[in-house]
Amino acid sequence: xxxxxxxxxxxxxEDIARWEGRPxxxxxxxxxxxxxxxxxxxxxxDGTGFIQGVMSKAAVAESLFQVADHxxxxxxxxxxxxxxPMPCQGRIRARRHRAGxxxxxxGYPITPKEHGVDYLMDRRHLWIRSERQQAIxxxxxxxxxxxxxxxxxxxxILADTPIFTPAACEGTTSLFPVQYFxxxxxxxxxxxxxxxxxxxxxxxxxxxxxPTFRAEKSKTRRHLTEFWMVEPEMAYATLDDVMQLGEDxxxxxxxxxxxxxxxxxxxxxxxxxxxxxxxxxxxxSRTTMR
Numbered sequence: 001x002x003x004x005x006x007x008x009x010x011x012x013x014e015d016i017a018r019w020e021g022r023p024x025x026x027x028x029x030x031x032x033x034x035x036x037x038x039x040x041x042x043x044x045x046d047g048t049g050f051i052q053g054v055m056s057k058a059a060v061a062e063s064l065f066q067v068a069d070h071x072x073x074x075x076x077x078x079x080x081x082x083x084x085p086m087p088c089q090g091r092i093r094a095r096r097h098r099a100g101x102x103x104x105x106x107g108y109p110i111t112p113k114e115h116g117v118d119y120l121m122d123r124r125h126l127w128i129r130s131e132r133q134q135a136i137x138x139x140x141x142x143x144x145x146x147x148x149x150x151x152x153x154x155x156x157i158l159a160d161t162p163i164f165t166p167a168a169c170e171g172t173t174s175l176f177p178v179q180y181f182x183x184x185x186x187x188x189x190x191x192x193x194x195x196x197x198x199x200x201x202x203x204x205x206x207x208x209x210x211p212t213f214r215a216e217k218s219k220t221r222r223h224l225t226e227f228w229m230v231e232p233e234m235a236y237a238t239l240d241d242v243m244q245l246g247e248d249x250x251x252x253x254x255x256x257x258x259x260x261x262x263x264x265x266x267x268x269x270x271x272x273x274x275x276x277x278x279x280x281x282x283x284x285s286r287t288t289m290r
């Protein structure tokens with residue numbers, strides 16, 4: 001009777017705490033590496049987090065130790081293509097200290113030194129692999145999640161509006177024209193307002209949440225010609241109703257991000273105490289009003 005050895009299960013880094021003391025396999029990319037002669041410290045990421053792997057020369061074959069010594073950042077040296085993920089197997093141990101920085105060979109175009117925005121945007125597919133850029137996208141994810149849940153839980157109906165529109169909503173000077181079949185010209189939407197005002201008359205409470213475009217020239221990089229905007233419309237609503245809805249929406253979004261993304265806010269060097277004070281003050285205000 002032949003005994004087979006089962007490979008360690010593949011797990012995500014964000015779930016790693018549940019596997020302490022047990023062998024696992026992690027599929028990820030090499031974020032950085034540093035060595036101290038007989039030990040390699042490999043920082044691996046898999047999209048859910050970062051983890052440090054420790055490889056001792058005494059514990060592995062010499063050939064494997066040499067391969068690890070020549071791994072380049074975001075790829076495996078023996079892989080035919082760039083940025084290929086590598087499987088890592090080992091036993092999980094609780095971290096006793098923070099891992100230091102490191103390097104991962106030559107050829108990776110985004111180094112720790114300062115780079116201009118144009119340089120980074122030309123290499124956006126690699127820039128988003130940095131911890132700060134990932135933190136921004138994770139926070140954005142939870143902002144969107146909070147916005148949708150907020151309106152859905154209050155009986156609003158999602159009514160998506162067209163991206164191609166025949167007319168201006170905000171002003172003709174900030175429209176992006178688009179050739180729309182033969183001699184017809186359409187425009188990228190500035191707002192879903194006109195459509196959802198009609199929808200609100202039918203459904204009472206509606207909202208749209210999607211891309212919006214403004215062809216406004218700006219001398220700064222902070223002005224976006226394309227952005228996502230949420231627009232609620234309510235029949236029978238007063239100004240006080242609108243103000244209360246806006247305040248409650250901000251509180252809901254802030255609360256969700258504080259609850260789910262504190263680590264990301266730390267990476268982004270945000271002062272969470274201001275967010276916490278704003279959330280508490282808004283809740284206290286609503287309690288007093290009631």
